[in-house]
Amino acid sequence: GVLAHLEMLEARAHQEAVEQEEKEQREERLAFLKARVQELRLQRDELRDKLDRQEKAQLGKEGIVSDPALPSPRAVLEWKIRSLRGLLQVFQLTGFSGKLSRRGLRFSLRTSYEGSYLDSFHLELLLRPEFRIRRHSVPAFIPLEQLARKFLPSDLRSFLNVLSQHLNGFVGRRHQAEQLQEQFSEWLQGAPRGNSLCNLLTFRYSIPGKSQNSRNFPFRARLLYGDPCRSLPTEVAVSCSPDAPAPLAEAAAAHSELFRSLALPRAFRSL
């Protein structure tokens, strides 16, 4: 009857009110976003102009460019701070960076292989009450204790130099194995197998497209890196399956020489 009808009208009015509110919220949000986009576009365009003017000013003057407005003392100091931070970054590129604090010394040893900078390792040394290594991130298979006993506390520099050589040797070997796996996966049977120090590496490989069926990996290589500070092996043995044709056996000997003198990925590239 009338009550039901009234209820229905009330419900409909309520529904319409809700829809109207939602519509207004959407429109408000849209308007807000649109305004924000325009504000950011303006900011972006101003920056582009600023960079353009900066570029023109640079091309116009030779040598050192200085701001037409004399920079504030704060700006000069901030420039110097950024400049010094840049120099500290350069020290990081040298492989060593460190900081002296009241408690002791903190060192960061960076490793690299050819042009790529790789892992960093950290070392914290206490000077008081006695000289000792407090904390470090050097892996257990690097003879840290041995080196410490040999060189510390009298020859800190040699300690760090030799430690750096061990770390660089290890990371270099590991990086070569990883790169080999990444760049030549179809040539290899599975993944190269090695130990944690990465001074023993074995793998089976074939040369795709060179006569034999490459699903059969005829070459077996075993590389031993006798010098922990170097990333080239001291002993290489490349063998062929006994039923392999003669040319392959000859190739194995040539490969052996190659692996002894070139980094693995580079050696493979020249195969």
Place this chain on the structure above:
Amino acid sequence: MDSSVCQAYEDEIQALEEEIRLLTEKYEDIQQESTFFSDEEILKSLKSFQRETQGETRGHESPSDLKAQLESLETDLSFLMKFTGFQFTSHSKKTVEKTRNRTVQKHRLSGKCHSLSFQLEFQLLETEDKEKVSTVVTDLSIIMESREDSDVSKFVSRTEEHGNLLAFFRSLSTYAEWYEHRRRTFLHFK
């Protein structure tokens, strides 16, 4: 519909914020890289900065903060130079390319390690992939006075060929220490 328009605006906002961040960094990098202030200018600025901002520290770092930062950085550098034997006499860098996950900077560095001088030019490429930042050196060129010395010439050409800047510094450090030790020994016997 409305929601896709909203989404389009939100995407554009994100892209614009990113672009603004990059442009700002680029502008600041170029400003930094194209200016130079001498040590006297730095000292003068320190003095006038402290005078100017006495009491006024709202919104900015106080003069003592900037001064403290400066001193802390200089102490760190001084320690490193004494400990490693490396003294950098000049360093300039130029940002050649900067995008969201790739930065290329050209560096010019000159200095000495103990008594051996060197001059370097190289490009540093930093790429960010997921959360890993990788740093690679390209176009390394090394100038050393003592290049006629066969030992020096050997490690210089080897490290230059592979762009192994770190190995150059390490080898130079070892060689320079040995060279310095030898020089002092000879002086002792004069």
